[in-house]
Amino acid sequence: MQPTTHADVINSSSSSSKQRFMWLQTLPDIVQARIISFLTYDHAKFNKQDLTKLARDVLSNSTSVDYWVKKAAQQLLDVVSDSNYKWVTSLNLDSEEETLEGDFGGVPEWLKNVASESDSVLPWLPVSVDELNLREPNVTCEDDDDLMEDVEEGKNGSLGTVDTQKKLVHHEVVPVDHETEETAACLKTRLLNMESSLKAAELVDDIHKLCLKTKKDSLTVLNLIEPWNANDEIVPVLLSGLLDEKEDDFILTSNILCSILLPKFLVLEKPASRVLLTAAIPYCKVHHKAAVYAVLFPLILHKDGINNPICDVITRIIKECLHPAHASAFCQKLLCEREVDENEYICIPSYQHLVSKNMVWTEPLFNLFQNILNHNVHLTQDSVDQLVFHVQEASRRFPASLKFANFLLCFVSKCAPLLKVHKVALSEAVGNTSSFLTKSILSKLDSI
Template sequence: MDSWLPLLDIFMNSLSPETEASLWLQSSFHPSSNSNPSISVSTSTASFLSLLMQPTEAVVIDSSSSSSSSIHNKRRFMWLQTLPDVVQARILSFLTYEHAKFNKQELSKLAKHMLFDATEVNFWARRAAHQLFDVVSDSNYKWVSCLNLDSEEEKFEGSFGEAPRWLKDVASANDSVLPWLPISVDELNTRMPHSPCENDEDMMVEVEEIEDGNCERVGTRLELGHHEIDPIDHETEELAACLQMRIKNLESSLKALELVDDIRQLCFKRKGDSLTVLGMIEPWNAVDEVVPILLSRLLDGNEDDFGWTSNILCSIVLPKFLILETPATRVLVTATIDYCKVHHKAAVYALIFPLILRKEGINNHISDVITRIVKECLHPAQVSAFCQKLLCEEEDENKYICLPCHRSLVCGELVWTEPLFNLFQNIFNHNVHLTQDSVDRLVSHTLESARRFSKSLKFANFLLCFVGKCGPLLKVHKLALSEAVGSTNSFLTKSILSKLASI
């Protein structure tokens, strides 16, 4: 072990341990320095692997035991596992880098032990062991040689893929409908419906006509089933009204936890219509301090259910932001950000879309909230996708998720305000790349708004950012944008025109 102390010292203290260890190994075990030519580097380094894999008993403190006599337990480890976690990872990384100078079978044995047999292995050490195993393991493709891919006539008798004997007997019968289908013509006739119109009630034909009466498209779709939601019963209405009153009169976090359990129980009882039940309970009336409890506790293992996660968001958070006229509280924004970081799709459809489509247009406070969600919760590709849907698709109420009682606050088209242009500027600054069709639509809205916001500094800042970030996509609109910018009157006008001229 003494001969390996300098190498272990490198792993303990060096800032670049792999490089220094490789140089030390090369200088210490170079074949030319050995007096006996039969001694190779791999033979010399075998003792290092033996040291690392040497079985060792280590004392482990059992913190779960209350008895002082059983606090210390002895367990068997590899000697490598008794080293600090960072040193383990460095040694395994070094072995991966210098694997050619070590015995491949021993390296594979070491990596397998760290991956499959060892306990309490640090994440980085396990990752380094995985890399080592990938480097030294051999793939065996000899099994391919037993396959004859050139001949279709050679078959394996009695193989798994061979048809059973009873199916062969049925298939050989003269009255079978298909040679591989064990059903006769008589059986087929008895199973077929007697009338071609017998199942007409299960069919729905959709016909779209244009103004002159000609059919533009005819499509036939099979209705697999009808899911009808039962009307809200009197008992559910009473429970919802009771929960509504409890939300308005919450006094402590403990009461909030009990309330959330009751809300979840009632919603799951009416799972097919949970959004209607939430609309009756009105959870958006809860104070902001309770919102984190509502958002976290209502999930309860249903994190992957897009419908439920969206219903939670649009019934608790969305109504608060739709009427936001002052800066949102920190606890509300933080809880919303934490929720949206996990549930991206729900954040887009149940919060961002309806907020941007606010009938009165977004204000500065709403713009700030959306900007934080975009920057902290969504990937730039996700932002580009929802911008395309927002800008390029026609008016569509199915574009967003919203409670019926709040649909009067949302419309199907964008209302262009200064904060909305400011929001798109923030999106560009987040390194979001829009598609050409999205840019074309944004140019169209910009041209329509140029005269209305001719003296707006926020609009001018948006134009400057728009031209700077999307210059290559604006070449076809260069002339129209120059005319629109020329109609503005701000100290940024000349700068915008200069940028347009350079694209």
């Protein structure tokens, strides 16, 4: 006997559209209604012609379709049709389908207009030849995906690797002309003698104009002005005046963040003020790539190691401003490079002496990685390998540390599938500790 095929099941006289939607109509009625309602809600993300065919196919079957499925299909048809007509089965609406061809994959009108108004490199790329030639070779301003890649699905469920060879910008002090230097000195004096928020707004406007005027040397100019000396209450005014939410200049945005926020965070000895953090988080969220290179990297590379207040600041920025996949890539870059090149982060020149090329493994640093793991950040296998190496070294330095023990318990619980090859080494490291959590950690390891 010949095996039954898909073609045998479907009547040869059936239309191709009915073959396409047969599987949807085999689902329970409530599921069909929900699927069609979802397509109505997100119709802009789907091909308009396909959605129209789907709605018509459902409505044309007047006998076996549930009332709520019909209702959802009618709503979908009303949304995707050019006119909100009522469905009439006797009408031939094939002519409307022809008007839908090509709409879904077409070039947006705004892009067509920009391309037509300028001598662009490519029709779909609104960048002129002159603009392309002006790009600096040592500046990386690509999409955020160049910094952090999303999760790559595979057999081991690991994340994609990160290109760690990217260089950002040289941040050594560049001499500026005498007039600019005098202007910066005047702005610095006005900043130190600030009396009211009204005067702060005027000062910020002058600083912004000077930064735009000396765009390439804005870090040097900001280093002369020393905006980090402003009171925490003035920081919201500085950030709102200097940073535009639509600002897409990565270098200028990074320079502003590292000159206002970074110096205040680098010298923290007690928890950061609520005013400072409340002002910083929204702008780090909008400009998250700049926040990574101008705030997070220098902070975590503190030459003396991070303390608890700095750990709290980094934790909050990662939790509230970075996607978990971005946070994973950030950890991978930190853990898997032997040294972080000074050109891969941005730091104000006056504070470069507080930043090193390597992380210093203190108890708060292990606490930071525990906070990251608790934020459901999935580390890559190579990141886990490096953490195991540092755990082996730290187990002799922090044998009775409760923070270190809490990190180990969290590490073993969250990364169990990636720790199978390190089970023996980790057991030896945990054996060096003497906290009341040691037995719990060993028990977790035995169950891997």
